[in-house]
Amino acid sequence: MTKTIGLTGGIGSGKTTIANHFMAAGIPVYIADDQARKIMQSLEIIADIKKIFGGELFENNILNREKLAAIVFNNPEKLEQLNAIIHPAVKKHFGNWILEHKNAPFIIYEAAILFESDSYKNCDSIITVTAPLESRIQRVVKRDNTTRENVLKRMNTQWDDARRISKSDYVIENINSEIAKSEIKKIIKILRIQ
Ligand code: ATP
Numbered sequence: 001m002t003k004t005i006g007l008t009g010g011i012g013s014g015k016t017t018i019a020n021h022f023m024a025a026g027i028p029v030y031i032a033d034d035q036a037r038k039i040m041q042s043l044e045i046i047a048d049i050k051k052i053f054g055g056e057l058f059e060n061n062i063l064n065r066e067k068l069a070a071i072v073f074n075n076p077e078k079l080e081q082l083n084a085i086i087h088p089a090v091k092k093h094f095g096n097w098i099l100e101h102k103n104a105p106f107i108i109y110e111a112a113i114l115f116e117s118d119s120y121k122n123c124d125s126i127i128t129v130t131a132p133l134e135s136r137i138q139r140v141v142k143r144d145n146t147t148r149e150n151v152l153k154r155m156n157t158q159w160d161d162a163r164r165i166s167k168s169d170y171v172i173e174n175i176n177s178e179i180a181k182s183e184i185k186k187i188i189k190i191l192r193i194q
Contacts, residue, residue, distance in 0.1 A: 002098055003106040004122060005191060008114035009129030010161060011154050012136030012143075014174035018129050019110040021184050028101040030094060032111040032119070039089045040065075048085045053078070073157075087117070105192045115159050115167060125194075127187065128168040130161050131175055 007022075009015040016031065023029045039045055040063060049063065057067050072079040094109070101107050106124070114120045131139075140151045165171055170187050174180045 002102050002104055003124040003191070003194070004098070005106050005108050006114045006120050006123035006126040007108050007110040007129070008112065008120075008126065008164060008168075009131075009174075010136060010158055010164070011112065011151065012140040013129040013131045014139070014180075015110055015112070015129045017177075018127075018172055018174060018180060018184065019108055021181055022108045022188070025184065025188055027106065027108055027188065028104050029108040029110060030097055032090060032094075032109060035093055035097075036086055036090050037065075039093060040086065042089075045085060045089055049082070052081050052085070083117075113158065115164060116157075120167065125169040125191070126167065127170040127172060128161070128164045129172050129174050130165070131173070135175065 007015055007019055009018075019029045019031060040049070046058070046061060046063065049068075050058065053068065053071065057064050057071075068082070072082050098107060108127075109119070109123060111117065111119055114123070114126070120126055136155075137148055137151050140146065140154075141148060144150075172180055172183045172187070
């Protein structure tokens with residue numbers, strides 16, 4: 001059975017960047033947030049979301065994700081209802097995807113909320129990506145053209161590094177990308193023979 005290696009880290013730590021390095025090294029990578037975004041565009045899921053949130057979140061059948069995010073951000077009950085639609089669909093999609101990679105020594109499952117969503121329980125090992133808080137804030141402010149306050153707000157919904165690290169098998173410090181890449185090489189070597 002192909003091993004599933006969870007890859008996570010706080011906002012702006014660089015998990016997608018690190019996931020791309022794994023991909024460049026030939027390791028199959030599943031970016032859970034991207035897949036969930038695609039799945040949310042399927043007709044079946046659109047119908048389910050409309051049932052709970054109403055049609056006003058859609059323009060020409062395209063979901064306004066910002067409006068949806070604003071609703072669930074302040075409403076745990078609605079968030080739970082949304083997750084009950086999205087999570088099983090992503091799980092099914094991932095189940096099919098991993099079968100396509102059954103000959104790979106392992107695959108990377110990248111998710112921002114790997115721990116918060118309990119998906120870590122389905123992983124054989126976990127890698128956490130870290131970076132200094134201030135760098136993370138600066139990176140996201142620049143990448144998303146947003147404010148420091150917005151980044152801090154998003155950070156506050158996630159676990160902190162110490163908590164993530166305590167449940168991880170590997171930690172990649174993503175400050176200098178060459179050093180991070182050499183850490184990735186070491187981890188790949190270990191995971192290939194495990
Ligand atoms: P999010 O949780 O918001 O999805 P993330 O953890 O996936 O973020 P990335 O999108 O990979 O983070 O990186 C955040 C930004 O920081 C990107 O613009 C990326 O190019 C930049 N970045 C990543 N690694 C480094 C690094 N070592 N040095 C400088 N900038 C970096």
